[in-house]
Amino acid sequence: MSQAATHDHTEQHAHDEHLEVWPDAGITETAKPLPWWLLLVAIGFTLGMLNAYWNQFVEHAVEYPKFGAGYLHLTEEQQYPGKINPTITTQGTVTFFTGKEGALMLEASGGRGGKLWSISEGELPPGVVLRDTGESASPEGAATTSGMALIGTPAKAGDYTVTVRCDSGMGYAVKQIMITVEDK
Numbered sequence: 001m002s003q004a005a006t007h008d009h010t011e012q013h014a015h016d017e018h019l020e021v022w023p024d025a026g027i028t029e030t031a032k033p034l035p036w037w038l039l040l041v042a043i044g045f046t047l048g049m050l051n052a053y054w055n056q057f058v059e060h061a062v063e064y065p066k067f068g069a070g071y072l073h074l075t076e077e078q079q080y081p082g083k084i085n086p087t088i089t090t091q092g093t094v095t096f097f098t099g100k101e102g103a104l105m106l107e108a109s110g111g112r113g114g115k116l117w118s119i120s121e122g123e124l125p126p127g128v129v130l131r132d133t134g135e136s137a138s139p140e141g142a143a144t145t146s147g148m149a150l151i152g153t154p155a156k157a158g159d160y161t162v163t164v165r166c167d168s169g170m171g172y173a174v175k176q177i178m179i180t181v182e183d184k
Contacts, residue, residue, distance in 0.1 A: 085171035086111030088164065092177055096125065096154045097184045103133070103151040104177070111168025117148040120174060122162035125181045128152035130164075154181040 086108040096102040106117055119130055134147035150162075160179040165172060 084110055084112060084169070086115060086166050086168040086173045088166055088173045088175040090164075090175065090177070092175065094150070094177065094179055096128065096179060096181045098154050098157055098181060099184050101151070101153045103149045106148040106150065106164060106166070108166045108168070108173060111166070111171055113169050115148070116167040118165050118167075120163045120165040123160065124150065124162055125154040125156060125158065125160050125179060127155040128179070150177070150179070157181045157183045
């Protein structure tokens, strides 16, 4: 019987070693150490966050958001496909004559895919329209790779300013064109 009492006393003594008493709160609880793996998780998370911060804000230039492992090895076109703006190469002035058909071919380089031309500001001279000179004609503009022109027979002399817009992929370009219509 003394063995049982000694055994109970030993268990009680082992329990008392880990017993904490908070007298001011009236709380008695058993303190348990944190598991070792929780410390490893916390260290791993902290290192991962530091690495992400370094890759995002420190190691690269500030021009674009940085994502992905091969960011520094990609060109701008590879990083942002479809967002490269076209460049309108058409001359900025043109002269038409009343009663005589004339044309100004609209040309652009760059961009992605076909090009959609439109007049974004201003008015064309009476008798002149934006038209595809190829198989299909459309006064509002058409998605083509070439063949768009300001074409027609102007009826009234004067100076006109229009802004043409070229959309290509997700990019666009605008250019102001001054049209002079002279009497013949």
